[in-house]
Amino acid sequence: MLEEKISRRTFLKATALAVGALSVGAVGTFSFETWKGKRAEAERKDDIRVIPTLCAACSNYCGLNVYVKNGRVWRAVGLPQHPKSKGKICARGHGLLATPYLRQRLTQPLKRMEDGSFQPISWEQAFREIGEKLQEIRTKYGPGVIAHISYSGRKTARWYGERLLWALGSPNTFTHDASCNTGRVVGFEHTVGGTPGTDIANARYMVYMGRNLAEGITPGDVFELAKAREKGAQIVVVDPRGNNMYQMATKWVPIRPGTDLAFVLALAHVLIREGLYDAAFVKEYGYGFEQFAQAVEKYTPQWAEEITGVPAATIEEVARGLGKNKPRAFIHPGWRGPTGNSYANSVDTARTVALVNALLGNYQKEGGLIFGKNPPFGNLDPAKYPAPEKPALPRVDNEWTLPHNVVTAVPDKIRDGALKAIIVNSSNPVMHYNNPLYAREAYKLLELLVVVDIFMSETAELAHYVLPEVSYLERDDVVEGIGGKKPVVALRQQAIGKIHPETKASWEIYRGIAEAAGVGKYFNFTIDELNQAMLAPTGLSLNELKAEGTVVLNSPLLLGTPNFETPTGKVEFYSTNFKAAGFDPIPNWKPPLVMPDVSKGEFRLINGRQAYHSHTNTTRNPYLLALTEHYHGDRLWINRRVAERMGLKEGDWVEVRSEAATARVQVHLTEAIHPEAVFIYAPYGSLAKDAPGRNFAFSFMTLLPYHKLDPVSGIAMTQEIVVTLRKI
Known part of the structure; x- marks a missing residue:
């Protein structure tokens, strides 16, 4: 029975014991099979109902079987047939089962x-x-x-x-x-007619740019990614931070934040220069390819190395990995990150990602990008x-x-x-x-x-x-x-x-x-x-x-023939809609809005999702906040070598200052972040009077200067933040 009176410490101890018992199979003479038998016996004695429904911890809305015992939520398991959960529930989904019983709920108009x-x-x-x-x-x-x-x-x-x-x-x-994925939606919609999904299970080479499936969790995708890795798939994570997907990745490419567009333009350059693209697909389904090919001639890996900090050899390696494994290869469309709402160049990054996937001929192909069939x-x-x-x-x-x-x-x-x-x-x-x-x-x-x-x-x-x-x-x-x-x-x-x-x-x-x-x-x-x-x-x-x-529904999608819902009915390497709106019809290099001056001790403040929280919504939940407290999940990540030069140690307090505001936070020293960036998880620092989340870290949004909105998509460019740090 879920009761908020359980302490955070008790919750964490119980969680640790449960995980330990399941991992070894038995504790003393109390085996897992014995535990299952006792649970089944308890279920027979109580009024147990099982109601299939949907989680609300994030926008995945995973399928759940909720067990209601004597009228109260008791436990839940994932619905195997739901494509997002595939029988699994993440930490957020488990924690949110307490929502009906939380004391802070609104109870009357x-x-x-x-x-x-x-x-x-x-x-x-x-x-x-x-x-x-x-x-x-x-x-x-x-x-x-x-x-x-x-x-x-x-x-x-x-x-x-x-x-x-x-x-x-x-x-x-x-x-x-x-505030989330409009840059990606605008870029893909006006290039290929919509945002496709990914066929992870059948892919051989996957590139994830700022997309973190292990923390912006879709349990079904993580499950498929693990299976693909076991089958030998190559998984490349391009991210200023070594996020939790690193555990399944075959390569981590730490990139200077805000420069992903240069990286993808250089991938396109290599694919075309070395003839690694699917020429037949481009000829049949492409519009304006010649103009695009001419535009990317100048975006060499050597040029991109100067901007991104990624070695030219690495860029060529990734491009060849994609090209040689096409069409069972893709760059993930992303969500927030570099293609979503983060930078002044996010829309063009999304457009170029869509076009590199077209060069691979992977649309509506197994192991590629798929426009799914809707009910x-x-x-x-x-x-x-x-x-x-x-x-x-x-x-x-x-x-x-x-x-x-x-x-x-x-x-x-x-x-x-x-x-x-x-x-x-x-x-x-x-x-x-x-x-x-x-x-x-x-x-x-x-x-x-x-x-x-x-x-x-x-x-x-x-x-x-x-x-x-x-x-x-x-x-x-x-x-x-x-x-x-x-x-x-x-x-x-x-x-x-x-x-x-x-x-x-x-x-x-x-x-x-x-x-x-x-x-x-x-x-x-x-x-x-x-x-x-x-x-x-x-x-x-x-x-x-x-x-x-x-x-x-037993109505399978027929793969093989893509349908691009653009004005030309093709992949628009040259965008007719962008041209009509007065924007560059071909994605070209565009720098981020702001860049930190490293010589002055400046950093770019970046942010991202956390495995056990969604926005500020879940920071009302004491059980999930217990995880934050236990794992120090609200600390500011900083590169260890940079921090040590500043005289910082693990857990030290610093003042973080942008042109908009200042904040105080403890630091986490790690090698897993680019030296020009600092990172904070997104959900903390609530400004609401009685919100528990206000006692943890700070909200990166309070440090975001009020920029003029991106003229193409209207995104607020939420990682265009330059900050300085001062030990306190």
């Missing part, structure tokens, strides 16, 4: 008073006042000043949020993508369930012509008066998308801010109304689709009863707001009715899906 305090109110009052304020703002300014922000993985929040905004007449729906979802019958029309108004972020939404621009749009009311669900835009101090002052200017969450986040602290949602184990959500070699349908369903009676599921909250705002006719259905309509084309019933949790 709150209204912020004039003195800044929050007072409990009824749902009836909350809905009425929010609805009236939305109507007032829409009448006064027009519907285009209203926006909705959600975590992109929360399909329920996205689906219902968009429907509500459209019903009100606004097109301004945002997700958190610009065929339906929708509600509009004759029975009226649907709002898509608004004709332009989006407030329409100056960015290539991406779909630029949530990083919201603070400026608020300051400009273009946004007056925002509803936020399962997201924390004040903390995650740009400099939080700048964002916080902007969000204070809103006439209406409504936050739907389970904890009091930095954004919720500024809200006029905070609406408490049930936890992921207490609700049903909109059905999920997962693309792959076979399409997959999955469902998060309620596993336990409500812990706090005054909490509600998101779909209930949107319906209540819609009715109060005068657009309730668009929400005259239950979530079961929505899910049944979505499932209709798959041939699955909702009851069948609830019984299994995750279902793999």
Whole structure:
């Protein structure tokens, strides 16, 4: 039984004992088989139910079988058929099982008073006042000043949020993508028509640039990577930091942070110069190859060595490894890192990665990159369930012509008066998308801010109304689709009863707001009715899906012939969309926005995911914070030789200073980081008043200067931070 009164020390001791017992098979005369027998006996004596559902620790939403014992969450195991989990659960997934029982949960609707305090109110009052304020703002300014922000993985929040905004007449729906992977999405979409997955199990040569599968965990991918390694696959990790994938890698290439674009351009140069590319594939599926080939002639490995610090011989070795193993070779598209949201050149890095993969002819090939097949979802019958029309108004972020939404621009749009009311669900835009101090002052200017969450986040602290949602184990959500070699349908369903009676599921909250705002006719259905309509084309019933949790549809993808959804229908070595938007149609070298001056003791501050945390969401969890405490997971990584020259020892405190702010942190000395960089894990340093995570390290976002956003994608370039260190 999960109870928060268990101490961190007890939790860690119990975890260590369990791991030890499983590793040796027996402790004294108590064997593993004996333990299994006793557990089975206990299960027979208690009221045990097993509910298949989905985790919520990150955007993978891995499949779980949750064991509910006498009405409480007892334990969980991974669903073998779910492609993300494949029967496994990571530390975050285990820790989050405690979420329903955490004391810091929001338990009733709150209204912020004039003195800044929050007072409990009824749902009836909350809905009425929010609805009236939305109507007032829409009448006064027009519907285009209203926006909705959600975590992109929360399909329920996205689906219902968009429907509500459209019903009100606004097109301004945002997700958190610009803080995560928009650079990659823009680069790949306008080069090959979308972002593919990777066929790890069948690959022979893989390059991961700033992508850390062992900490930005997809358990199924880690499992496949280990199997590929056992079969002899070569795994190259290109990263300023020796991340946890190093354990499975055959080579680590420490690169100067911010210079990955130069590395990939040089790979393209070698592949073309030495005839290692798939000429037949390029001829059939390429557009503008000759212009690209001419452009990369100057990007030699020797040129790239000066910029990246990677020896020319290593660049040639990696290029030849890719070329000689094509098409069962790839450069991973990435996620955040160098192709995501980190640098001024992230979009062009993503474009070039997409093009190098095209040179390998690996799209829709075993061991290469695969555009997966998605399940065929339906929708509600509009004759029975009226649907709002898509608004004709332009989006407030329409100056960015290539991406779909630029949530990083919201603070400026608020300051400009273009946004007056925002509803936020399962997201924390004040903390995650740009400099939080700048964002916080902007969000204070809103006439209406409504936050739907389970904890009091930095954004919720500024809200006029905070609406408490049930936890992921207490609700049903909109059905999920997962693309792959076979399409997959999955469902998060309620596993336990409500812990706090005054909490509600998101779909209930949107319906209540819609009715109060005068657009309730668009929400005259239950979530079961929505899910049944979505499932209709798959041939699955909702009851069948609830019984299994995750279902793999018997509709395999046919490999071999790629379909590139670009304007030309081909791989665009010369991008027609970039040309039309006024950007360079061919990716060329572009330096990062800032570079540290090593002679002045400057470093680039880089950040990344941690195996047992996701964003600031999980730093509310005392069990996962116990891991942070035990493993000193909030320390600043610095190159050992550099640190020793500065007179630093393991655990010393330093002041970290950027042009935006200063912070204090303990250091971790290691050889596994580039000497020109320092590294901090991403989730710490919360600014919320009662968040446990505020007691650990600092948030790299507070040290991020408020740069002008990337003109191509709108990303905030969150690793364009130069800092100095001072021992204290």
